[in-house]
Amino acid sequence: MHGLLIIDKPQGMTSHDVVRRVRRFFRTKRVGHTGTLDPMATGVLPVAIGEATKIVQFLMAGQKRYRATLKLGETTDTYDAEGTITQCRPVPPITFADIARCCQKFTGNIEQIPPMFSAIKKNGTPLHRLARQGIEVEREPRNVEISRIEVLEVSLPYVTLEVDCGKGTYIRSLAHDLGEELAVGAHLTALRRTRNGFFDEGDAVSLERLETASIADIPLLSPLEALRGFALLQVSTEAARALRFGIPPGLQSIEGPCSLNEGDTAGLVHGGHLLAVVRFAPGRQRERRGDFEFLRVMNQGDEDD
Numbered sequence: 001m002h003g004l005l006i007i008d009k010p011q012g013m014t015s016h017d018v019v020r021r022v023r024r025f026f027r028t029k030r031v032g033h034t035g036t037l038d039p040m041a042t043g044v045l046p047v048a049i050g051e052a053t054k055i056v057q058f059l060m061a062g063q064k065r066y067r068a069t070l071k072l073g074e075t076t077d078t079y080d081a082e083g084t085i086t087q088c089r090p091v092p093p094i095t096f097a098d099i100a101r102c103c104q105k106f107t108g109n110i111e112q113i114p115p116m117f118s119a120i121k122k123n124g125t126p127l128h129r130l131a132r133q134g135i136e137v138e139r140e141p142r143n144v145e146i147s148r149i150e151v152l153e154v155s156l157p158y159v160t161l162e163v164d165c166g167k168g169t170y171i172r173s174l175a176h177d178l179g180e181e182l183a184v185g186a187h188l189t190a191l192r193r194t195r196n197g198f199f200d201e202g203d204a205v206s207l208e209r210l211e212t213a214s215i216a217d218i219p220l221l222s223p224l225e226a227l228r229g230f231a232l233l234q235v236s237t238e239a240a241r242a243l244r245f246g247i248p249p250g251l252q253s254i255e256g257p258c259s260l261n262e263g264d265t266a267g268l269v270h271g272g273h274l275l276a277v278v279r280f281a282p283g284r285q286r287e288r289r290g291d292f293e294f295l296r297v298m299n300q301g302d303e304d305d
Helices: 015-026 050-059 096-104 127-132 171-181 207-212 237-243 282-287
Strands: 003-009 031-033 042-049 064-072 074-076 085-088 108-112 142-155 158-165 186-196 231-235 265-270 273-280 292-297
Touching (some): 003 015, 015 031, 015 207, 031 050, 042 050, 050 273, 064 171, 096 142, 108 171, 158 171, 158 186, 171 186, 231 237
Parallel strands (some): 074 186
Antiparallel strands (some): 003 042, 064 158, 108 142, 142 158, 265 273
């Protein structure tokens, strides 16, 4: 069994808890998710099974969308409602426009300091382990991209935002930083991921549905279907055979138009199956190594399992 399953993660579970449940349902250990959600968070969690685990890295690269609720006036050690309150401050009559202006300061390519309660490691030790021992260490700022923050609702002390961002963005840190910019403090009280790359809530199934349905009724996307949004190039039969021996194709083996730019990622397809994920590298042809560089090669023998 190979493919991608879009799970609607419930609150109170870790992403790895979801992976364990999917492993039991499909009776396989080859299961991985495409981006951690905190236990408090809910929403879209793509889970790869079997051969589809080979394309997780490409699915994680897409933009994500979150609906986040903040409580102004209180900060916590975890930057969310699961932590201990560390400071309380009065909340003045902040307006919708005030918050919208503040949000603009956090859009674009910005530097963000990750929270202590995170899986990032310091000298091999996860920060959250140090935090639980009462140890706080200096964290290096990370470059993240937040392309949009829209204020959906203001009902003080609560504010609800919709955030579009790239990989590695901590919404908890964003909530904390917005609170500091507003000079009142804030922490995250609710978070839902509504979109992950090319997958949204409409694609997701609940764990309850998963565990009460038969495998035949589960909307499992094939590895080929999972690469929606990527260029998919049909290769000739001869090129497909050569690929089995590690020989990348040249442009002359592509059936149909190829409008890639150098460095673009694409999928190679034959007979309705994904054969490989490649990077377009036309300069390699001069070295007689084809026009594509392999990033991941699928086990074609397992595609029909």
